[in-house]
Amino acid sequence: MSNLAVDLKQKTxxxxxxxxxxxxxxxxxxxxxxxxxxIGGYFIVERFITGLAATNLSSITPxxxxxxxxxxxxxxxxxxxxxxxxxxxFGMEEYERVGKAALFTAIVCMIVALTFVLxxxxxxxxxxxAIIFWNVTSPLAWxxxxxxxYIGLLTAELYIAMxxxxxxxxKMNTLKGFVARLITFKNATINAATKKRDHxxxxxxxxxxxxxxxxxxxxxxxxxxxxxxxxxxxxTALFPIIFVVSAMVSGTALLLAMYIIKKKVQKQxxxxxxxxxxxxxMVGFLIIDLGLQFYEYLIGWYGLEAEHLDSLATMMASExxxxxxxxxxxxxxxxxxxxxxxxxxxxNINALLAAAVLIVIGIIGVRFNIVxxxxxxxxxxxxxxxxxxxxxxxxMVSVGVVAMGLLIYSFGELLLPIEETSDEVSHNGK
Amino acid sequence: xxxxxxxxxxxxxxxVDKMLPDARKExxxxxxxxxxxxxxxxxxxxxxxxKLKIEDFHKVYSSSLTKEFGNYYxxxxxxxxxxxxxxxxxxxxxxxxCVGCDTCTVSCKAxxxxxxxxxxxxxxxxxxxxxxxxxxxxxxxxxxxxxxxxCAQVCPTRATYKMENGIVAIDNxxxxxxxxxxxxxxxxxxxxxxxxxxxxxxxxxxxxxxPEYGKERGNRExxxxxxxxxxxxxxxxHRLQRGEEPACVETCIGDAxxxxxxxxxxSVVSKLAASPRAFxxxxxxxxxxxxxYLR
Ligand code: SF4
Ligand code: SF4
Numbered sequence: 020m021s022n023l024a025v026d027l028k029q030k031t032x033x034x035x036x037x038x039x040x041x042x043x044x045x046x047x048x049x050x051x052x053x054x055x056x057x058i059g060g061y062f063i064v065e066r067f068i069t070g071l072a073a074t075n076l077s078s079i080t081p082x083x084x085x086x087x088x089x090x091x092x093x094x095x096x097x098x099x100x101x102x103x104x105x106x107x108x109f110g111m112e113e114y115e116r117v118g119k120a121a122l123f124t125a126i127v128c129m130i131v132a133l134t135f136v137l138x139x140x141x142x143x144x145x146x147x148x149a150i151i152f153w154n155v156t157s158p159l160a161w162x163x164x165x166x167x168x169y170i171g172l173l174t175a176e177l178y179i180a181m182x183x184x185x186x187x188x189x190k191m192n193t194l195k196g197f198v199a200r201l202i203t204f205k206n207a208t209i210n211a212a213t214k215k216r217d218h219x220x221x222x223x224x225x226x227x228x229x230x231x232x233x234x235x236x237x238x239x240x241x242x243x244x245x246x247x248x249x250x251x252x253x254x255t256a257l258f259p260i261i262f263v264v265s266a267m268v269s270g271t272a273l274l275l276a277m278y279i280i281k282k283k284v285q286k287q288x289x290x291x292x293x294x295x296x297x298x299x300x301m302v303g304f305l306i307i308d309l310g311l312q313f314y315e316y317l318i319g320w321y322g323l324e325a326e327h328l329d330s331l332a333t334m335m336a337s338e339x340x341x342x343x344x345x346x347x348x349x350x351x352x353x354x355x356x357x358x359x360x361x362x363x364x365x366x367n368i369n370a371l372l373a374a375a376v377l378i379v380i381g382i383i384g385v386r387f388n389i390v391x392x393x394x395x396x397x398x399x400x401x402x403x404x405x406x407x408x409x410x411x412x413x414x415m416v417s418v419g420v421v422a423m424g425l426l427i428y429s430f431g432e433l434l435l436p437i438e439e440t441s442d443e444v445s446h447n448g449k
Numbered sequence: 450x451x452x453x454x455x456x457x458x459x460x461x462x463x464x465v466d467k468m469l470p471d472a473r474k475e476x477x478x479x480x481x482x483x484x485x486x487x488x489x490x491x492x493x494x495x496x497x498x499x500k501l502k503i504e505d506f507h508k509v510y511s512s513s514l515t516k517e518f519g520n521y522y523x524x525x526x527x528x529x530x531x532x533x534x535x536x537x538x539x540x541x542x543x544x545x546x547c548v549g550c551d552t553c554t555v556s557c558k559a560x561x562x563x564x565x566x567x568x569x570x571x572x573x574x575x576x577x578x579x580x581x582x583x584x585x586x587x588x589x590x591x592x593x594x595x596x597x598x599x600c601a602q603v604c605p606t607r608a609t610y611k612m613e614n615g616i617v618a619i620d621n622x623x624x625x626x627x628x629x630x631x632x633x634x635x636x637x638x639x640x641x642x643x644x645x646x647x648x649x650x651x652x653x654x655x656x657x658x659x660p661e662y663g664k665e666r667g668n669r670e671x672x673x674x675x676x677x678x679x680x681x682x683x684x685x686x687h688r689l690q691r692g693e694e695p696a697c698v699e700t701c702i703g704d705a706x707x708x709x710x711x712x713x714x715x716s717v718v719s720k721l722a723a724s725p726r727a728f729x730x731x732x733x734x735x736x737x738x739x740x741x742y743l744r
Binding site: 069070071072076077078079081082136139140141142143145146148149151152153154156157158159160163243246247248249250394397398399400401402 | 575625633641642
């Protein structure tokens with residue numbers, strides 16, 4: 020009960036804040052993002068005019084940075100969604116404060132991921148062909164369909180999670196109230212029956228979502244790579260599993276980082292217990308991920324297959340190996356694990372924030388190391404080797420797309436009751 | 450005009466319908482199943498108009514016909530799939546005869562007018578053994594036109610598909626340029642058309658393109674298909690249509706390449722493919738290439 024009272028108090032404080040104008044920090048943040056988006060937008064337009072000649076891709080290395088970012092964001096999405104299921108399906112109320120944010124992050128990450136796919140197509144205007152002429156043996160075609168269903172499910176779930184807040188907000192004369200009135204029914208109310216109904220639907224949707232996110236969305240994205248028998252470094256059954264686990268790593272890390280940063284900017288109290296336990300979970304996933312990767316590399320290496328060895332060598336012992344040892348292993352694994360387990364830093368919010376951010380960066384490295392090295396090695400030794408590093412244009416397009424995603428997220432938080440904590444979960448747990 | 454004639458046709462149909470005896474009534478008088486007769490008549494019309502395959506027709510009705518008329522009346526599915534349905538193209542390359550001159554590569558580029566960075570055929574050269582006991586191996590590599598093509602398997606849009614004559618085709622008007630097929634081809638046979646051109650070095654290069662897969666596309670222009678899509682060797686499908694061999698086969702100076710119908714057991718390629726020297730590249734992947742090498 021006391022727990023509930025605290026919640027209610029927090030709710031009222033946060034609501035009085037919303038009544039005010041948007042904060043200065045928010046304005047600066049939005050203008051910075053808009054500038055980034057406009058600069059990126061210039062390159063996006065240019066990319067559509069010049070086509071893929073704007074990239075450093077070739078027929079030997081046909082996929083590069085944009086595909087890496089695409090799987091990175093799909094991973095973030097699947098990871099944050101799975102985290103939200105911990106709350107809404109398994110009733111882990113201690114993480115409730117990030118629940119709706121997790122769902123909304125999952126949606127925005129999916130939008131960003133699909134935009135990266137669009138950037139990467141040679142013929143973006145034909146994107147719908149993958150839906151119209153669905154080839155059932157193609158994992159990529161399946162994924163496009165899974166993504167659509169998944170986004171729909173996430174949206175439905177987010178709506179239900181927000182419903183009570185929306186109904187409450189609709190009575191207020193703020194921007195949020197206006198939006199809430201637009202998207203709620205006139206006769207929407209909150210009572211015991213609707214509460215029960217909402218809980219039930221959250222549970223049902225969350226439960227459908229778990230296999231969809233694991234097998235369909237992220238395992239499926241791993242499958243896109245794993246089925247390619249032409250590239251031995253991808254063609255293992257462990258691959259989709261590594262995808263899912265690393266999705267959990269990056270999703271948890273992202274939500275943790277976002278939670279801390281937001282609370283810091285808004286100068287609100289940070290729930291230290293939750294931060295510490297989330298970071299333990301994040302590192303737990305990371306260690307499982309490292310274990311799986313270890314076996315993946317060991318078995319590939321032990322097989323002594325020339326192409327597989329070449330792929331491993333390109334990743335770990337070429338001039339681009341810094342992205343494996345430096346980003347993926349040191350920044351993305353060694354440092355954060357140390358931070359979380361070292362006594363001096365394990366309770367320090369700032370250090371844990373750094374760990375989370377490093378893990379997110381490390382997973383970007385992981386994604387690049389998945390996509391690029393096996394595509395640098397040619398399928399026959401006599402064919403020319405690839406030499407790929409993203410061009411400035413590719414980076415700028417990526418900046419633009421990510422800025423777009425952050426803008427969507429920021430405006431979503433401004434207009435929708437994403438942060439308000441309801442007593443939803445405390446009931447669920449009982 | 451078309452409208453008028455159409456209407457008249459409908460009228461005739463009606464007249465005919467009136468003149469014909471009522472099928473149900475007639476069939477009711479017979480001792481056999483009325484519904485079966487009506488259904489068969491309806492589906493027979495579908496077979497004639499090409500909406501239903503004759504094999505499917507037989508599959509649907511053979512059991513009920515046997516029931517109705519006994520074994521004696523039911524007829525078997527006619528064997529429409531003849532072995533001599535048309536050729537299934539294959540190529541044999543004799544590595545002992547290949548001198549590594551790259552004539553095939555050049556003639557292919559000239560024939561298919563491929564842009565910079567794209568070569569449907571390459572000759573992969575390597576040295577085997579330790580000096581001084583070395584030998585040069587030249588391995589020409591077109592698209593293998595696999596029987597189980599990895600590229601068609603992964604293509605999300607079915608833009609890449611296997612034709613009945615064994616050639617794996619790309620529908621460049623459907624391809625979305627995702628390049629999954631390039632990634633998935635174990636032979637590196639596919640290239641992405643980034644839109645480059647030889648116009649700088651070669652006046653008029655953009656004026657003509659090759660009619661790949663039998664489709665005339667006119668001049669090469671920025672943003673025009675096949676730019677932004679994937680391309681590969683088509684066994685010179687447009688030449689086959691005129692009864693000519695692929696350009697690489699025709700120009701090979703060592704006469705190392707043979708081309709023909711692998712489904713005909715008496716063709717040169719079939720006989721060579723049966724030789725103990727024959728092998729295929731990366732057989733272990735199960736793609737079953739239609740380019741066969743003689744070692
Ligand atoms: S060689 Fe490659 S492109 Fe050609 S059919 Fe086989 S898998 Fe497809
Ligand atoms: S690039 Fe074109 S042909 Fe290749 S898989 Fe994608 S849609 Fe199919």
